[in-house]
Amino acid sequence: MSIPTQILSSGYEQPRLGLGTWDIRGREGVATLLKAFELGYNHVDTAEIYENQREVGEALQEVDRESIFVTSKVPAEKLHRDDLLASCQNTLRDLQTDYLDMFLIHWPNPNIPMEETFAALKEAYERGWVRSIGVSNFIIERLEQALAISELPIANNQVEFHPFLYQRELLEFCTAHHVAVVAYCPLARGRVLDNPVITGLGAKHGKSPAQITLRWLIQKGCIVIPKAGSEAHLRENMDIFAWELPPEDEAAIDDIQEECRLCVDPTWAEF
Numbered sequence: 622m623s624i625p626t627q628i629l630s631s632g633y634e635q636p637r638l639g640l641g642t643w644d645i646r647g648r649e650g651v652a653t654l655l656k657a658f659e660l661g662y663n664h665v666d667t668a669e670i671y672e673n674q675r676e677v678g679e680a681l682q683e684v685d686r687e688s689i690f691v692t693s694k695v696p697a698e699k700l701h702r703d704d705l706l707a708s709c710q711n712t713l714r715d716l717q718t719d720y721l722d723m724f725l726i727h728w729p730n731p732n733i734p735m736e737e738t739f740a741a742l743k744e745a746y747e748r749g750w751v752r753s754i755g756v757s758n759f760i761i762e763r764l765e766q767a768l769a770i771s772e773l774p775i776a777n778n779q780v781e782f783h784p785f786l787y788q789r790e791l792l793e794f795c796t797a798h799h800v801a802v803v804a805y806c807p808l809a810r811g812r813v814l815d816n817p818v819i820t821g822l823g824a825k826h827g828k829s830p831a832q833i834t835l836r837w838l839i840q841k842g843c844i845v846i847p848k849a850g851s852e853a854h855l856r857e858n859m860d861i862f863a864w865e866l867p868p869e870d871e872a873a874i875d876d877i878q879e880e881c882r883l884c885v886d887p888t889w890a891e892f
């Protein structure tokens with residue numbers, strides 16, 4: 622089954638499902654990536670700080686590079702021009718590729734002027750190293766500043782987003798400004814699996830709690846990047862496009878009161 626895509630403000634298309642790779646490492650990690658590609662995954666999310674870009678690169682050698690959408694991220698402490706360009710070059714070397722489909726600022730850094738960072742991203746774009754640029758962990762206020770500064774379209778804001786962190790306002794803001802929202806930790810690192818509203822909907826629709834959650838995110842308009850380590854989970858997470866949650870069931874998840882934010886960077890988080 623082919624994975625639907627979203628047209629980005631940069632003009633490129635991004636598959637609406639990708640494989641998150643945080644914690645995917647070593648030989649086992651390469652095997653997981655290869656299995657995912659074999660099953661039809663065509664979008665992979667990595668970052669310099671995951672320390673797995675060599676493994677991702679190794680797996681990419683086994684497939685047609687052009688057929689896979691690859692996202693990576695520059696760390697928050699490398700947002701000065703020279704550091705960013707060096708980080709991008711190292712990422713390309715480790716991934717054994719000559720371009721990234723998407724290059725994100727991993728976390729905002731209030732100590733480095735955004736003007737310098739976005740000019741450097743434009744330089745990377747002009748050198749052909751990156752096709753689209755974006756941000757991650759940007760709250761509305763920062764994104765507003767970024768949109769005013771960047772000469773290139775900001776195509777993604779990758780943020781934590783799941784039923785226990787339903788970021789309505791941020792989603793509305795991003796949608797209004799043509800910034801695609803990529804939901805990370807979409808399964809709240811497994812915490813959604815035993816929520817009674819989600820398990821109840823799973824029983825009703827004959828779907829797993831992970832599928833119910835990912836489908837809810839897709840209906841909200843997000844791109845999802847669940848990490849999965851087993852073939853069973855990889856397969857399950859792909860089966861989210863050929864069916865729908867009716868509005869009342871979508872609303873039941875909207876109304877979940879449980880709150881949880883898993884990723885709060887100790888230095889830069891602005892939440």
Ligand SMILES: NC(=O)c1ccc[n+]([C@@H]2O[C@H](COP(=O)([O-])OP(=O)(O)OC[C@H]3O[C@@H](n4cnc5c(N)ncnc54)[C@H](OP(=O)(O)O)[C@@H]3O)[C@@H](O)[C@H]2O)c1
Pocket residue numbers: 640641642643644666667727757758779780804805806807808809810811814829831832846847848849850851853854855857858884
């Ligand atoms: N931009 C950022 O700052 C940022 C921060 C965090 C994460 N991310 C990205 O987002 C990706 C996803 O987030 P995450 O890895 O933290 O958490 P996640 O995707 O919410 O959850 C991953 C966990 O869910 C389990 N799982 C996956 N599919 C399942 C299924 N069908 N049934 C039951 N359990 C299932 C996995 O187990 P198995 O491994 O056993 O399958 C794993 O323990 C990351 O890998 C990374 O690429 C970005």
